[in-house]
Amino acid sequence: MAAVLELLLREEVAASAVVRWLRQGSGPRAAEENHIHEKLVSLSLLQKDFVPFLLNFLREQTSQILTNGPSTPAKTPNSKAHGNQRTGSERRAGHATGSNNSRVQLFSERTSVTSCTTDTSFSPAAASSGSSSFSGSNLSSPCSDFPSMVSTSSPSFGYSPVLNHSEKRSSQKASLGSFLTPMPEAPPVRRGRRKGNSSVSASGRQVVRDLGRSLAEDEDGKSESTSWSAGRRKQSEVPLVSARSPPSQLNLNNLEEFPPMGAASGWTNKSKPSRRINPTPVSAERPLSKPKMCFTSTPVSQSPAARFPSGTSLEAFTAIQEGNLTSVVGSNLQEEREMLKKERCKLLHQASSPAGLSLDPGTPMKPSYARSASLPAESHLVTCADPAKVSCKKQLECLAQLYSSCIAENLVPNIFLELFFVLQLLTSKGTSAEDGESDLEVNEGSEDASRKQHFRNVHNCVYFAVQVLDYQYEIISHLEKGTLKLLAENERIASFSPTLHEKLRQAYESSTAKVSLLLPCSVQSVSFQPETDNRSNFPSDRAFHIFKKQRDIFYELLREWEDNHEKTGWDFERVLGNKIRAMMAHLSATCNHSHFARLFQKQLIQMCKGPIGGGTSWGDTPDQDVLNMLGSDNLSRLKRLQERFVVPQSIRGPCPSPSFTGCQQFFRDFILSAGSYQFNQHLVDSLCLKILELDGLTLIEHEHSDGEADMDEQDEKKRFTVVLLSLRLLAKFLGFLVFLPYRTVEQPTRDLLESAVALRNRTQPVLDVLKLLRQSVRDRHAILTIPWIVEFLSLVDHIAPFLDYYRKVFCLLLQIYRLMVLSEDKEMSFLNKLLILAVLGWLFQVPSVPEELFFTTDVRKEGLMMDTVTSTRALDSVPLVDQQLLYTCCPYLGELRKLLASFVAGSGAKNGGFVRKITPTAAESLAPKPSVTQRKLQAELEQAFFHNQPPSLRRTVEFVAERVGSNCVKHIKATLVAELVQRAEVMLQDKMKEEDANHDKLLEEVCAHLYEEGAQALVRGREFCKKKGPEAVRVLLPDETSAAVLNSAEEIAMELATEKACGWLSANIAALIKREVKATFNRMLKVPGLPLPSEDALELRRDCPPGCQHHAPFPSQIINEIKDVLCIAVGPRDEGEVIDYVWLECLLGRLSQTLRCRKFMCPTSEQQLAKCTVELASLLVSDRVPLRLGLKPPEKSSERLRVKNSPTYCLLKQLLSVWKEDFGMPVPLQLMFSRKNIAYVAEVKQREWDLFLFMLRGLVEYDLMGISEIESCLHSLKELPWPSDFLKELEMLSRVFISEHNLEEPRTNPCELARQSLGTVTAQS
């Protein structure tokens, strides 16, 4: 392993070669690349183990520097592969996983690591100080997942690193054997990768455990709050971390945020007076700053709970917990402030006892301001990362490339875990010590390149992180906007890679992926299902009656839980347990389980669809007091504030264990307390059925031609989201029920495992997830199926993954994971893939999923047929997932943002505080919005209304709302948007004339103008719905409907339609306008040589003269005939070929007709006609058209006589008139002066200047060309190389023409003049 890395770091092998080598070993790509570096060939046996080695290596190298956030161990096989062989205590010592399901693995390594040396680097004093780790218990999620079972588990409390150190050694000794692996090239002696984040030894741990347990038991109900979700993180608390990083940092921040309200501020040493609301300094460095949303999230290592020294009683902890919770539910702002004050004091207290002095549990209120011993530490908290100080760049680049390739190729078990790790590196806070701490580096034997400390300073870490982020840009750019913003504003990225900074900034600016982690929860209403719940569905009156009673009891329980479950000392089992069991007994007596299971399931879906679990957060039911205080129109603000409180701010790492949140807890606890086999069985059946039903979701194929596609797509997405979330919820409970009987607290020993596997291999799975999974891959709806299967499997017990059946499932999932390389393709959209990868990555990190699975499973075992059935619209190919859904399904992705935010908070505090509080200004719309309570009441009223009416009424109203809403959008598109686009066209044309500068900018400008008007859409949309909705309802409902019902139905339909339409419009109108304008603009640009100046002239000539019969010859016909004339004129001619004069005259007449009738005319035809006639005139002028005078007597007209009897004059006059009168566009008359056409004149032996001069005068006379224009044309003609005599004549001609017009004599007769002047010309020549 190390050998490979060694080769890489010594630059003997390129990173790309290593990737190739890796690829060869993994996955089905093997065959295609066999160009493997020779040095790697011999190491081919190691491929499988290389990635875990690399991941361990990076963790190992960076463990010194990472002080922010939880450690991010990836599950690697070596770490726990042999856990099964170990005895309990060993295991506890080694991995500390078993009991509390902590996912933290210690990375055992094959190469010997210099753990001792590293250990010694801590000064004992520092180590013994605040090395507390009441790890990761999360304040905001006091949920317990299996209280009855897991109650024995408890978080490990702090321990002294000194003890830690020695104990580790002993534990290493004890577990030496267990680290032996069959790999032949492994070094004979391995040490567990204890180092910093090592745990305590067996005995030490045991003591702590016992202590914890006893405390937990004392705490009775509270024990649960520290179990599972809390405890499982505990090891991520790196004792080293807390020892090294000054523990006070965030406390101080907190103090800034929550300064004392009273005058008793002891913060004399703070230069800046703390204020509750800070004005935000506008910083040039962070130009994107809007009010900062970050709530100075506390990195876990410093989260309040984590900072309890070992002696602290749990009371303090629970107090805080409560404090926080009450503040969430706080009904009174004053109270809330009080809480915050208390909390601050507590934090301060902890902060000021860095030496590990036990906190007096009885005096949490006592502020010890004076003891700010840790303050100085803050000054060097955030080391400024400097690109110039990076050492061993080359190696870091190699590593970054290799590491990034592993991520890109899905060779790592969890992409986001790695990204989290990278962000940790990016935001690592080096200590001041780091530069001086040369002893950190291993001096002896450091020749080994892979053993060298490449990451020993912040600069290197940041350099590496930025490199990797650059490689992973595509994934990052798909993250939600807040994360992008934090990245875009990250000073380190800006200084280390300006290009990446710029890319991120652009990504942020163009991102529309705003994600709220707090989704509005569905209205909590009790659902009655008359179809299934009425008497006819029950065998007897008694059963029916009992069911009705059960139903009432059930809701009573629910209400009780809702009201009380967050109160201290309230215990589900104690309060509700007996009631539930009594109810179950009743159900058993009447065999009503199936009915109740259905009700249970429906209620579950109704309440828990939201990501938080819904219901319990006061977002939907805000306390009236709070509302009064904050103002009901500031709901969004309130929401954001709530989000800060409710959504955990502490960083828990990107791989939390599966847990039940919010309302889900009720249902889980209900199942556990009921303990009814029958009920569980019915529930399983019911869940399976519903899952299968929902999993069959197909999308309706949409006509793209039809205008509502946009809206339908949105609806579709919504529908998909609802189905996906429901499926996940149901699958989670199914998983819970299915694996419940097998759940064990500890991992079974190997023997137990074997026998259990042998036993359980015989049973059939309840739901054939393997089949469903295969189907989903085949039918390409994996995007729907995989997320819920992951939820199902996340609750797997320790043994199940070893069963033949589930092994296959995991294999297949792994295979899918490996194949799903992230890129945008038409098979599956990027975000769809990202969701699948995120959930799968999470699943692979779930504690009960065996680690060796990811790295050791032979992926090729399961044949994966990626049949592409493209006939129907496969779900996978539709971009259904957006960031909101991604983050809803994987809330742990938000950890990335929190980590970044905490960095900002940290560095910001140092630099004067960028962190801003919410500024309570009432800048938002002053229009009275109905308060939340009102809206809720309204919704309930509507529900009640429909409930009393036949179902068809509801269907009708919904249908009408749907159609009218959709039509409304179409209507707006056709009217308002079309108008705006037209206006935009005019504006664009004007602007294009001005400058043909930046088109994008132009477009942007014009659109910006229109957006405001776009707001009109809402008003018009409302009008439309108001008019159309009631009409439709009236027509569709039976005539007999009572007036009141009809009226209500109309109102509801109208409201719903308006909501739908206006919702869509307000979200999309700007984009829509922009799209349409852009399309128009592109069309404008495409039309070559847009005749802009003549636009008006064309406008005038668009219509036929009144009474036109459209009988004129077709333009094509005329062009064709003129072409024939030109042909003959230009030659070659047949013997005696001539053009009949009369015919030509007639042709010109028809030309005039054709030009007048605009019906069949198109611009190209007209252009061609103009050109052809000018050519014809030129040929006529140079007497090149062989005219045959017919029988027409020339004496017919007196004028013609005067025109030298030449028919050519007549034809020319006719042409002049046609040009003047009939053409709708400018005629290219300057062509007449082209070299080619003048050459026609020049070639004639007997030059006919009369005709030419006649033409010139005609042009002036008919106002077709100006005198100066002609002059300049003639002038430029003289520049050309003509025969000298011709040049002379030309000179003469122009002189005549000019003098003639300069005289400005009243021209009696142009023809006469022509004759005269020509006389002079000939005389002079």
Add this chain to the structure above:
Amino acid sequence: MKLSKAQYDEIAQFLGQVQPTRQSLRKLKQKFPSQSQSTLLSIFSQEYQKQVKRTHAKHHTAEAVETYYQRYLNGVMKNAAAPVLLELANEVNFAPSLMARIVLERFLQEQEQAIPSKTLINSMLRDPSQIPDGVLANQVYQCTVNDCCYGPLVDCIKHAIGHEHEVLLREMLLEKNLSFIAEDQLRAKGYDKTPDFILEVPVAVEGHIIHWIESKASFGDESSHQAYLQDQFWSYWNRKVAVRLKMFLFLFFS
């Protein structure tokens, strides 16, 4: 108007060996007086295009180009007023316009010492006045005017015919009271490829359901049917313009 296969074959056969000039067209008219000029021209044009497609490459080899250019130079040296280029084209059996293009391209290449852009050449062919050499300008103009199958003039005529027939078709649809969506409306909706008219309400013609109409305003021989089917109609199908396309109308007005 219907034209029997035999008649068509006869015309096509006759066209096997003629030059695309005015004179040929005149002969054709004399030979098939019952056919309209536009029909004959359309067939002529199509047949000739087929022929050119076959021989195109031959005329574009470096040697051929050089030979033509030298012959042109020699020709105009002797007599600049003679139709050198046109005759050369007829002699080697190539469309005059295309011959003009070859020589012009070669000429510009010599003058500019670089390969001239396509837009420049096209613009010069459209307006030979822009050609810097007066003699060549005349020669080129002569070629393009005399060519009845290729060249800017012919292209324009074809375009005009297409437009006129579309207008006619629209008239007819309006007359028959058929509701339709026209191409420009469809384009406004963002279709890249659209037929001329989509019938909002399909109609049945001789037992076939017609969803849309595409007017091609050219003679619909077998190969062009095939080609249009390939290039255009299937793409309408793919874009779901006509969901159940049973037949397409291939209209030709004459």
